[in-house]
Amino acid sequence: xxxxxxxxxxxxxxxxxxxxxxxxxxxxxxxxxxxxxxxxxxxxxxxxxxxxxxxxxxxxxxxxxxxxxxxxxxxxxxxxxxxxxxxxxxxxxxxxxxxxxxxxxxxxxxxxxxxxxxxxxxxxxxxxxxxxxxxxxxxxxxxxxxxxxxxxxxxxxxxxxxxxxxxxxxxxxxxxxxxxxxxxxxxxxxxxxxxxxxxxxxxxxxxxxxxxxxxxxxxxxxxxxxxxxxxxxxxxxxxxxxxxxxxxxxxxxxxxxxxxxxxxxxxxxxxxxxxxxxxxxxxxxxxxxxxxxxxxxxxxxxxxxxxxxxxxxxxxxxxxxxxxxxxxxxxxxxxxxxxxxxxxxxxxxxxxxxxxxxxxxxxxxxxxxxxxxxxxxxxxxxxxxxxxxxxxxxxxxxxxxxxxxxxxxxxxxxxxxx
Numbered sequence: 001x002x003x004x005x006x007x008x009x010x011x012x013x014x015x016x017x018x019x020x021x022x023x024x025x026x027x028x029x030x031x032x033x034x035x036x037x038x039x040x041x042x043x044x045x046x047x048x049x050x051x052x053x054x055x056x057x058x059x060x061x062x063x064x065x066x067x068x069x070x071x072x073x074x075x076x077x078x079x080x081x082x083x084x085x086x087x088x089x090x091x092x093x094x095x096x097x098x099x100x101x102x103x104x105x106x107x108x109x110x111x112x113x114x115x116x117x118x119x120x121x122x123x124x125x126x127x128x129x130x131x132x133x134x135x136x137x138x139x140x141x142x143x144x145x146x147x148x149x150x151x152x153x154x155x156x157x158x159x160x161x162x163x164x165x166x167x168x169x170x171x172x173x174x175x176x177x178x179x180x181x182x183x184x185x186x187x188x189x190x191x192x193x194x195x196x197x198x199x200x201x202x203x204x205x206x207x208x209x210x211x212x213x214x215x216x217x218x219x220x221x222x223x224x225x226x227x228x229x230x231x232x233x234x235x236x237x238x239x240x241x242x243x244x245x246x247x248x249x250x251x252x253x254x255x256x257x258x259x260x261x262x263x264x265x266x267x268x269x270x271x272x273x274x275x276x277x278x279x280x281x282x283x284x285x286x287x288x289x290x291x292x293x294x295x296x297x298x299x300x301x302x303x304x305x306x307x308x309x310x311x312x313x314x315x316x317x318x319x320x321x322x323x324x325x326x327x328x329x330x331x332x333x334x335x336x337x338x339x340x341x342x343x344x345x346x347x348x349x350x351x352x353x354x355x356x357x358x359x360x361x362x363x364x365x366x367x368x369x370x371x372x373x374x375x376x377x378x379x380x381x382x383x384x385x386x387x388x389x390x391x392x393x394x395x396x397x398x399x400x401x402x403x404x405x406x407x408x409x410x411x412x413x414x415x416x417x418x
Contacts, residue, residue: 010057048080069299118261133214142351147195151255175407179204190256194221257286269323291382329389341375
């Protein structure tokens with residue numbers, strides 16, 4: 001009797017949430033008792049989900065931001081007549097711009113807990129990085145580009161291949177670093193599998209130190225530098241950014257700032273200030289958000305990027321200003337990451353059997369949910385990418401940004417000639 005009452009209670013609560021949240025589209029829910037309810041205005045492709053049991057309902061009512069991903073992973077939520085991506089498109093398209101109380105309450109709690117969740121000291125930062133980046137290296141080779149760029153690509157036209165867009169991203173950043181003479185000493189904070197560092201050494205003559213907290217990435221990066229014959233100009237180290245002591249002509253960080261955590265922004269920018277020569281240039285490329293400070297989605301924080309956070313610019317520029325660095329250029333890349341992840345998602349789907357052989361079905365569902373949710377956070381929610389150029393001395397750069405465009409044009413002409 002009590003179990004039936006709880007089932008009725010959670011079904012009723014979920015129904016109220018969906019009635020308020022789903023205003024358009026053709027969405028249906030098949031409940032654990034095999035009854036079905038329709039939501040939305042009935043327009044568009046029919047998209048449904050089946051909920052397995054009362055336990056799934058209870059979790060969805062209490063914390064939907066966490067539970068929907070978990071339920072998809074463990075089979076508690078199954079798409080009906082649609083993919084999980086189509087389900088998420090409909091749900092996210094409906095909730096954007098609308099106040100959904102249960103989502104707002106959970107977001108408020110996560111925001112209150114943020115100093116604890118993002119207290120990424122050196123030990124915790126290394127553990128968090130290992131959670132995602134020390135997975136089987138074969139996994140990333142299945143869906144990333146050949147250079148293993150695991151960050152936002154740069155689509156100058158919009159119809160480029162993933163390989164071309166990732167190459168364009170590297171040269172776009174290089175233009176902002178103004179690598180106009182060979183032999184410049186460059187620090188790459190969060191170097192990944194070494195692709196950017198190797199490109200800047202090979203194509204621009206820089207001498208690069210790349211640092212990472214991932215042992216898997218370190219081994220691959222070192223092997224790639226040796227294979228490219230660049231071990232004399234590119235070195236990699238397992239090191240926390242806070243432990244760097246030497247000075248550099250250039251500093252770059254791509255896709256790493258999201259793992260720093262708001263409590264550590266002061267230390268991050270202090271490190272750049274301390275390690276950048278007086279006439280040096282630094283460029284930071286990271287994920288941000290348009291709508292102001294918030295908190296990381298709880299499912300992403302638990303399963304994908306523990307300790308991670310994509311900040312609002314208001315949270316970044318304050319600590320940057322206090323560091324004494326000068327912000328000399330700021331660019332927002334709006335939909336570039338949505339396009340990038342769409343490529344990754346398609347490649348992952350094409351390689352799903354190979355991924356399942358590496359891990360299992362639950363892992364495949366976890367990664368599908370991660371890629372779909374991430375793409376839609378850029379396409380339908382408030383996420384974007386930003387690139388900030390920083391100096392210690394105003395006179396370091398020309399008065400206009402023409403040198404950036406000229407640098408990119410020069411590289412394109414050289415690549416076309418090859």
